[in-house]
Amino acid sequence: xxxxxxxxxxxxxxxxxxxxxxxxxxxxxxxxxxxxxxxxxxxxxxxxxxxxxxxxxxxxxxxxxxxxxxxxxxxxxxxxxxxxxxxxxxxxxxxxxxxxxxxxxxxxxxxxxxxxxxxxxxxxxxxxxxxxxxxxxxxxxxxxxxxxxxxxxxxxxxxxxxxxxxxxxxxxxxxxxxxxxxxxxxxxxxxxxxxxxxxxxxxxxxxxxxxxxxxxxxxxxxxxxxxxxxxxxxxxxxxxxxxxxxxxxxxxxxxxxxxxxxxxxxxxxxxxxxxxxxxxxxxxxxxxxxxxxxxxxxxxxxxxxxxxxxxxxx
Amino acid sequence: xxxxxxxxxxxxxxxxxxxxxxxxxxxxxxxxxxxxxxxxxxxxxxxxxxxxxxxxxxxxxxxxxxxxxxxxxxxxxxxxxxxxxxxxxxxxxxxxxxxxxxxxxxxxxxxxxxxxxxxxxxxxxxxxxxxxxxxxxxxxxxxxxxxxxxxxxxxxxxxxxxxxxxxxxxxxxxxxxxxxxxxxxxxxxxxxxxxxxxxxxxxxxxxxxxxxxxxxxxxxxxxxxxxxxxxxxxxxxxxxxxxxxxxxxxxxxxxxxxxxxxxxxxxxxxxxxxxxxxxxxxxx
Numbered sequence: 001x002x003x004x005x006x007x008x009x010x011x012x013x014x015x016x017x018x019x020x021x022x023x024x025x026x027x028x029x030x031x032x033x034x035x036x037x038x039x040x041x042x043x044x045x046x047x048x049x050x051x052x053x054x055x056x057x058x059x060x061x062x063x064x065x066x067x068x069x070x071x072x073x074x075x076x077x078x079x080x081x082x083x084x085x086x087x088x089x090x091x092x093x094x095x096x097x098x099x100x101x102x103x104x105x106x107x108x109x110x111x112x113x114x115x116x117x118x119x120x121x122x123x124x125x126x127x128x129x130x131x132x133x134x135x136x137x138x139x140x141x142x143x144x145x146x147x148x149x150x151x152x153x154x155x156x157x158x159x160x161x162x163x164x165x166x167x168x169x170x171x172x173x174x175x176x177x178x179x180x181x182x183x184x185x186x187x188x189x190x191x192x193x194x195x196x197x198x199x200x201x202x203x204x205x206x207x208x209x210x211x212x213x214x215x216x217x218x219x220x221x222x223x224x225x226x227x228x229x230x231x232x233x234x235x236x237x238x239x240x241x242x243x244x245x246x247x248x249x250x251x252x253x254x255x256x257x258x259x260x261x262x263x264x265x266x267x268x269x270x271x272x273x274x275x276x277x278x279x280x281x282x283x284x285x286x287x288x289x290x291x292x293x294x295x296x297x298x299x300x301x302x303x304x305x306x307x308x309x310x311x312x313x314x
Numbered sequence: 315x316x317x318x319x320x321x322x323x324x325x326x327x328x329x330x331x332x333x334x335x336x337x338x339x340x341x342x343x344x345x346x347x348x349x350x351x352x353x354x355x356x357x358x359x360x361x362x363x364x365x366x367x368x369x370x371x372x373x374x375x376x377x378x379x380x381x382x383x384x385x386x387x388x389x390x391x392x393x394x395x396x397x398x399x400x401x402x403x404x405x406x407x408x409x410x411x412x413x414x415x416x417x418x419x420x421x422x423x424x425x426x427x428x429x430x431x432x433x434x435x436x437x438x439x440x441x442x443x444x445x446x447x448x449x450x451x452x453x454x455x456x457x458x459x460x461x462x463x464x465x466x467x468x469x470x471x472x473x474x475x476x477x478x479x480x481x482x483x484x485x486x487x488x489x490x491x492x493x494x495x496x497x498x499x500x501x502x503x504x505x506x507x508x509x510x511x512x513x514x515x516x517x518x519x520x521x522x523x524x525x526x527x528x529x530x531x532x533x534x535x536x537x538x539x540x541x542x543x544x545x546x547x548x549x550x551x552x553x554x555x556x557x558x559x560x561x562x563x564x565x566x567x568x569x570x571x572x573x574x575x576x577x578x579x580x581x582x583x584x585x586x587x588x589x590x591x592x593x594x595x596x597x598x
Contacts, residue, residue, distance in 0.1 A: 203502055
């Protein structure tokens with residue numbers, strides 16, 4: 001047996017060859033830039049929260065928070081205006097609800113068709129076409145709702161409908177978020193391993209059974225995430241509702257009437273000539289904060305939901 | 315080191331499954347393939363196979379990668395229909411009926427001819443729901459408790475999972491998942507079980523369990539298994555078909571059936587030089 005102890009010079013040579021020959025400055029620069037990119041969005045979020053909070057707190061020193069949250073009249077621009085936000089919340093919920101009713105069946109339906117039924121060639125044409133819908137500016141959608149949907153279609157079905165109404169805004173908003181829901185759901189379903197489909201077919205499943213009982217449950221967390229993203233877009237959407245739903249805050253569930261949403265109030269009031277520091281001006285931030293909190297709660301809730309499904313299924 | 319002849323000898327003397335000594339003509343045939351070729355578009359993956367599958371036998375398909383044995387297996391329950399561009403020529407007769415005939419519903423074929431895949435493809439559901447899936451989609455109503463217990467017992471999994479039936483199937487080990495897939499398969503009460511390299515992703519202990527199980531299942535089912543593992547084919551099967559990939563005159567590869575016979579014979583005295591080379595490890 002030869003010795004297993006190499007001599008000292010060989011050791012030093014080995015140690016020297018392992019030493020860093022030059023400092024990796026480039027690595028550090030890249031690392032710093034990437035960190036900066038990540039931090040920008042976090043800082044922006046903090047900035048938004050703070051800029052919403054400060055005027056909101058001032059607002060709530062003048063208007064009791066209970067009056068704001070549970071008041072049923074929103075007339076901030078009147079003399080002795082009232083600041084009950086419920087009409088804006090109900091407007092947002094009604095229009096978003098209509099959008100969900102339109103978008104979830106159509107979005108999920110197109111996702112199932114694209115992922116499970118369409119031939120490769122059809123999918124290649126259809127999916128990009130659908131995604132083009134996502135690129136249409138919302139202001140165009142708004143005028144489409146007002147000029148086409150309301151005045152050419154809905155008037156014939158509901159003769160008593162108002163020119164500005166929640167129904168047209170909700171339907172068009174639903175159409176606007178179809179691509180988001182369809183595209184992301186389709187991605188989630190396409191990511192389901194083909195072995196699961198094979199297994200389902202080999203047990204004598206039809207195409208429908210395979211899609212409904214195996215592929216959708218397996219892709220559920222991704223599909224729920226797609227819904228949430230679509231709904232978040234709907235809640236935050238401004239242009240369509242400003243143009244098509246009118247600007248009258250009304251506490252009603254009747255979709256044939258005009259409504260104002262939280263976002264369209266912010267847009268309308270923000271583009272007006274309110275004096276900085278006035279109570280009307282501060283109300284914009286209070287409504288903005290409420291919108292932020294509602295969206296945040298929804299996101300947290302849905303992340304929980306997604307996690308729960310993951311736990312069950314994996 | 316053992317010579318190839320010694321390997322052959324060992325396989326033939328100790329590892330063979332002792333069951334079927336009946337000549338094939340004395341058995342009922344479940345499948346009868348006549349001049350079957352399978353194409354993917356213009357590409358002919360396997361060419362002109364004529365082969366019977368005997369009832370309650372285990373038939374093994376062996377051969378090097380790319381010889382078309384899995385492709386051929388997938389033509390037994392029309393799984394190739396799911397691949398765009400795939401088509402089958404010739405006759406695949408199941409109890410005398412051509413399963414590619416105009417009036418045949420592939421879904422009905424698959425209810426009778428089950429399949430177990432290379433990777434255990436349990437559904438993202440509970441253990442119970444995995445077994446009950448097949449009967450549910452096939453419209454069998456009622457309480458599945460007895461059926462689930464029976465199938466899990468037959469798949470030699472009941473004792474390991476009886477207290478965890480509501481747990482996700484993903485919580486099981488790979489070998490347990492594959493036995494769950496077998497339980498799920500027999501819950502539809504098939505006649506034939508196709509197995510496409512069922513042990514390829516399993517460790518030796520899990521593999522041994524699946525192999526034992528196959529012997530048990532062969533009492534009630536007809537089994538066709540594709541395997542890369544020659545020892546496995548020798549251990550479990552009654553009959554073996556050896557396939558190889560050949561270049562034709564145009565230089566295009568396609569699979570061919572070289573030799574088909576009782577496993578004992580094929581391993582101890584192969585009649586074709588290519589079979590002998592493959593099973594003795596000189597090729598492949």
